[in-house]
Amino acid sequence: MTDLGELYQQVILDHNRNPRNFRTVPGANRHAEGYNPLCGDRISLDVRVEDGVIQDVGFQGSGCAISKAAASLMTAAVHGKTTAEANELFRAFHAMLTGGPNAPGKLAAFAGVRAFPARVKCANLSWHALRAALEKIGEPVTTESPSD
C-alpha cells in the first residue's frame, strides 16, 4: 500500500474531508466551470481579482478525493497571489503531473498522482478552471480529452 499512501497523503485526505474555501465568493469578478463528462467530476470556481491580485477564491462541486483536495489546496495556494504568480503555480503543478519536479509547498502532495495516469485529470481540473477564470474563457473546461 505504499504507493496508495503516496496518492492519498494525509494532507489530501484532510482537504477532501474538510475542503477549504468551499463556498461562493461575494463580488466575484471571475468565474469558470469545470466538468469531466466521463467521470462526472464537477467544479464551479469563483475568483475576485483586484489590481491583478487574487483577493478571494472559492469553489463548489462534487468529485473524488483527488479532485476535491486539489481544488481546496489550489484555492489556499493562490489566495492573495498575483494572477502572474497563480499562472506560475499552474505551470509548476502541470509540470509536476507530467513528470517534472515537485510543485512548491503543499502542492507537492500531488506528486503521487503521476503514478496513477487515470487520476491526473482529477488533480488538474480545478487548475484548468482557474486558468479559464483568469483568462476569462467562457467555455466550461475539461481535462478529460485524451488530446490534453
Place this chain on the structure above:
Amino acid sequence: MTDLGELYQQVILDHNRNPRNFRTVPGANRHAEGYNPLCGDRISLDVRVEDGVIQDVGFQGSGCAISKAAASLMTAAVHGKTTAEANELFRAFHAMLTGGPNAPGKLAAFAGVRAFPARVKCANLSWHALRAALEKIGEPVTTESPSD
C-alpha cells in the same frame, strides 16, 4: 482442368454462344424478371401458356455462361410442357444443384455446378424466374440472398 471441364461442358459453352429462344414472345401472358444485384446477372422471361401448356417461352438479358446457358436450356426443356411438368423440372433441377440426383436430359449438364457454390445462383436464376412467371408473382426474383 477436369472439374472446369465438368462445369463448362460443351453443351453449356454451346448454349452460351448460341442461346436458344433468346427473344421476346409474341402474345406472352406470363412474364418475370430475375436479377442478382451483387453479380449483375439479369434475365427477362416471357412465357405463353395456353390450357396449362407452355406454348412458347423466350428470354433476354445478360449474364455469365452458366446463367445464359441455363436459361437457354431451360427454355428448350419446358417448351411444350404442361406447367405441372415444368414445375417438376424446376424441382429436379433445384434438387440436383443442392446435391440430389441429376436432372433429366440435357439439364444434367449442370451437375458440375454443384462443385462451384458461388455459381449455383447463376444456374438457378432463370428457373426461379420461370416459377415466378408461372405463379404470377409480380416481384423480380433473385437467387443471391444467402438465405436461399
Place this chain on the structure above:
Amino acid sequence: MLDTVSVRADFPILAREENGKRLVYLDNAATSQKPRKVLDAIQHYYHFHNANVHRGAYTLAVEATEAYEAGRTAVAGFVNAWAREAVVFTRGTTESINLVASSWGRTNVQPGDRVVVTAMDHHSNIVPWQILCQEKGATLRMVEITEDGRIDLSDFGRALESKPKIVAFPYVSNSLGTVNPVAQLTRLAHAAGAVAVVDGAQAAPHLRVDVQAIDCDFFAFSGHKMLAPMGSGALIAKPALLEAMPPYHGGGEMIERVWDDHATWNKIPHKFEGGTPNVEAAVGLGAAIAYLEQLGMDRVAEHESALARVAIERLTQIESVTIYGPRDHRAGVVPFTYGDIHPHDLATILDRDGVCIRAGHHCTQPLMRRLGVAATARASFYIYNDVDDIDALVSALRKAGELFGVPA
C-alpha cells in the same frame, strides 16, 4: 455454479497480473474478456479465409461469405429470431438503436407524437430518441422507477395513455441489475399501439433470450459484452418491419440497382448492411455463441445470480456500504457506494489489489439523478468469476475503508 477453474483457463488475460496481484476482473457489464476459442476463430479466419464477401466468385470469397452468414445463423438461433434475415449485423447496441431511431423512427414519428423510455435506460437508449424527438417535434416521456429500482409499472401505464409510437426499455439495467418483465412491457406497448424496442445489451450475454417469446419488435445487443470481439453486434427485428423501413447506410452491398439519381435496395437484411461487412465480427460472434451455448445460458444466468447473491450478502456486512437495485429479479450487476468514499477513489484503491470495478454514472445520468448520487461503484460478474473474486473485492474494500477512516 460453473466450473470456473476450467472456464478461467480458457481466458488468456486472466493469467495476467495487475499491480502484482491476480487480475480480478469485475467490469463485465462494460465489456467482457475473450476466450481463446474466439481469438483462435478470428486468427483462423484471417489465416485461411479472409476476403470481401458476397461479391466474389473465387473460393476464398465463398468461404468468407459462408463464415459471415454462419455467424448470422448462430445469432438467429441464439436469440430465437423469427428468421435469419431478421438479423442485421451492426457494431453493437448503440448502433442498433440508432439504426431503429433513424430508419423506423424518422419514417414513422410525426410532430406531436410521443416516444417513451425509462429512467433506468442507458444513454444509448435515451439519446437517439431525444435526437429523434427534437428533429420531429415529438415528445420524449421518461418512465419513473420505484424506490427499489424497478420500472414503475403504474407510471409506465400512464405513459402509454398518450399512445406513443415507440416504447424503449432495457431488458437488464446496467446500473441496477434489474431484470425487467420485457414480455409484459412489450404486451402493454403493443396494446397502446407502439413498437417495443428492447435494449438487450445486458441480457444477451447473461441469460437465455427468446425474442419470439418476448414478441418485441426490435432487440439490440453488443458482441463485445458476450465474449465476442469489439465491433460486433446485431439488431434483431421483425422481418415485416425491416421490409418496410428505408435503408440506413447507403453504399455497397445494400443496393439492388444504382442509377445516376436514385437507387433501389437489396433484400433484407442486406439493405441495412451498407459497406464491406465485418466478417471477423460475425465469425467471432459465432464462436462466442458456441462457447456460451456449450456452457448453457441457463447455467450462465444461474452462476451470475448466485455470485450476485453472495456479493450482496458479503457487502451488506460492511456497515457503510449501500447497495442499489432490487432484491429479486436481478442479474450479476452489483452497484454500491461505500460511506462517503468517492467511487473513483474506490476504483483506484481496488485496482491496486488487482480488482477492476467501474465507478461513475455508467452512462445512466437520468437514473443517477433519481438515485441522488453523482456516481456509484459497480461490480459485475461473468462466467469466469467466482467467490474468490468476491473475497478479493471485499478485502480490498476494507482497505479503502481503513485508508479513508470509514466504518467497516
Place this chain on the structure above:
Amino acid sequence: MLDTVSVRADFPILAREENGKRLVYLDNAATSQKPRKVLDAIQHYYHFHNANVHRGAYTLAVEATEAYEAGRTAVAGFVNAWAREAVVFTRGTTESINLVASSWGRTNVQPGDRVVVTAMDHHSNIVPWQILCQEKGATLRMVEITEDGRIDLSDFGRALESKPKIVAFPYVSNSLGTVNPVAQLTRLAHAAGAVAVVDGAQAAPHLRVDVQAIDCDFFAFSGHKMLAPMGSGALIAKPALLEAMPPYHGGGEMIERVWDDHATWNKIPHKFEGGTPNVEAAVGLGAAIAYLEQLGMDRVAEHESALARVAIERLTQIESVTIYGPRDHRAGVVPFTYGDIHPHDLATILDRDGVCIRAGHHCTQPLMRRLGVAATARASFYIYNDVDDIDALVSALRKAGELFGVPA
C-alpha cells in the same frame, strides 16, 4: 520494387493453397490480407489489455484507452491530419461518408441545393448523397468521365457553376485505377463555395496521403483495405467543421450531460463516437500503419504502379483483352475484359489456378453503364504481389481463352 519474398513471409494466408495451387490474391481493392504483426497486435491487446475505454479508473482500462488513442495518433500522422481530434474512428469508408451526409449534409443542404459526385464514384460515395438529396429536395449532379477514364474537368467545371454545397469524388477509382488530381478538384470545389469530400478508400492503402496538402474538408478510408482488421476505418475532417456539426450516433461516450429530455455533447472527436469504441480496430489500424510506414508509402505506390505497368503490358499482348482506365496516373488496379467471356466465368476459371480476381460492377453501376459493359474483371495489387502473380494471371487467362475458344 519491394522485397516481396520477405513481405509475403509476413502474411500467413499466402502460404495457403487454393484448389491445390499457390494462392495468388489479386483482389486487394476489395480487401487486403493481414500481416502477422497486425494479427499479433490484436491478440496481444485481447491477451493483456482488453477493457472498455475512457471511463475506467483501473489499470486495464487506462491501457486500453492509451492503445485506442495511440491508434488515433497513428492515423493522424499517416494522413497528416490537422490535429488528433480531426480523426473520427468509423467502421470504414461507407460509414464515414454516411456520417458526413447525415450530419453535415442534413444540417447544411436545403431544398434546391446541388450536390456533385462523379460518374466514377463507388456506390458508397453516391447513394448517401442520393438519399440526402431526396430527403432535402436537392439535386444530385453526376460529373462525366472522359473516354480514357478520367474525370472530365470541363464537365466538372460546368457542374460547379450551379454552386453546389458538396462536391464528392474519389482519390483513386476502384474500377478504373485512375488517380484523380484531388488537390486541384478541392481548390475548384472551394472556389465554388462547396465542401470537398474525398473518398480515400483506394488511396490510403496505396499512396502517401496528405489531407492538409489536399486541403479537402472530409477524407474517408477503410482499414480493411490497408492491412488492418475489418471494422476499422476513419473519417478525417477539418476540426472547425466537426465542431459545428451535430452528432451522428447518440449514446455513451459522445455525451457531456444527459437530461431527461435533452443532452449536451462531448468534445470532438468523441462527439462522433457514440457507443463502446472498437479498440481492437484502432490497435490493428495502428499496427497496419506501422507496417506500411516501415515499407514507406512512396515505395508501396511505386511497387504497385510498376506491377500495374507490367500487367497492362502482358495483358495487352492477349489479342482479345480490353483494358479500362487511363494510361497514366493510375494505381495498381487493372480492370479488363477478355473477348466475350463473361467476367464471372473468368473469375471461376482463374480461381481453379489459385488466382483470385474480382468480377462484376465493382459497386460502380453508373460507371459501368458509361463504359457500356455489365461487368469487368479486375486484378488489383498490393505489397505482397509480384511479377510471378502476373504470370499466373496471364497463364490462367490463356486457359480460359482456350476453353471458350477466344483468340489469345
